[in-house]
Amino acid sequence: MNEPLVSTHEKKAVPGEFDRVAKSYDLLSALNPGYERHLRRSAERMGLGPGARILDLCCGTGLSTAQIRAAYPDATITGLDASAGMLERARSKEELADVTWIHGDAMDPAASGAEGPYDGILMAYGLRNVPDPDVCLERLSGLLADGGTICLHEYSVRGSLWATGMWNFVTLGIVIPLGLVFAGTTKIFRYLRRSVLDFDSVAQVEERMRRAGFREVRTEPMSGWQRGVVHSFLAQSPR
Ligand SMILES: C[S@@+](CC[C@H](N)C(=O)[O-])C[C@H]1O[C@@H](n2cnc3c(N)ncnc32)[C@H](O)[C@@H]1O
Numbered sequence: 001m002n003e004p005l006v007s008t009h010e011k012k013a014v015p016g017e018f019d020r021v022a023k024s025y026d027l028l029s030a031l032n033p034g035y036e037r038h039l040r041r042s043a044e045r046m047g048l049g050p051g052a053r054i055l056d057l058c059c060g061t062g063l064s065t066a067q068i069r070a071a072y073p074d075a076t077i078t079g080l081d082a083s084a085g086m087l088e089r090a091r092s093k094e095e096l097a098d099v100t101w102i103h104g105d106a107m108d109p110a111a112s113g114a115e116g117p118y119d120g121i122l123m124a125y126g127l128r129n130v131p132d133p134d135v136c137l138e139r140l141s142g143l144l145a146d147g148g149t150i151c152l153h154e155y156s157v158r159g160s161l162w163a164t165g166m167w168n169f170v171t172l173g174i175v176i177p178l179g180l181v182f183a184g185t186t187k188i189f190r191y192l193r194r195s196v197l198d199f200d201s202v203a204q205v206e207e208r209m210r211r212a213g214f215r216e217v218r219t220e221p222m223s224g225w226q227r228g229v230v231h232s233f234l235a236q237s238p239r
Helices: 009-013 013-030 037-046 062-069 084-091 133-143 161-183 189-198 202-209
Strands: 053-057 076-081 100-103 117-124 144-155 214-221 231-236
Touching: 009 013, 013 037, 013 084, 013 161, 013 189, 037 062, 037 117, 037 144, 053 062, 062 076, 062 117, 062 202, 076 084, 084 100, 117 133, 133 144, 133 202, 144 202, 161 189, 161 202, 202 214, 202 231
Parallel strands: 053 076, 053 117, 076 100, 117 144
Antiparallel strands: 144 231, 214 231
């Protein structure tokens, strides 16, 4: 069997690495065409009703939270992240003043106070980084209300030559150099490249979701260079 490109030890250090780039995260994301539009699309694809209770897991600086707010203006939103630096940026955003922010671990949100139940859970660029995705998904299935929806907004290129080539081109040619210029480090961006290459194929993510008990698992695409690279993995709660 091939050695994983990313170790569990390295994944546990990810929130600390995000602390180091928190100040430049929003600027770097703004340079990525479609970043926020695609988050909005994933939020909308959950198709939640009025007054929904929504968990934004691995919310970072609140870019995904803002797109949830735009899609569901009257929702009650909780944002959880393990990086104090990223959360500090999220907390400073006036337009997200009514969000409940939690400094906690996505591996066990309930242990940090995100107990649910939630009508919707959006986890954008999160599952790939947790040490045990299966345990994480199983716990998330328990946090969803009956009839609730989960959306994993995530990269998945394994098994697609085109998507893998595009990913290597974008990260080696653009993301890592821009990280050096704007954040003064390449470490987290080199990790980003390897972690995506190491991550599941689309079929494997779907299979993980089914194993965790989710129903009606389906995958929807993005547009632009992210087509075939970034996906909305959607599913309904086990009940
Ligand atoms: C790429 S950022 C995405 C932020 C936001 N969802 C967005 O779309 O802009 C990934 C975030 O996941 C967080 N993260 C990584 N591992 C985590 C864990 N085990 N528990 C909670 N947050 C974690 C990082 O701190 C970081 O803020």
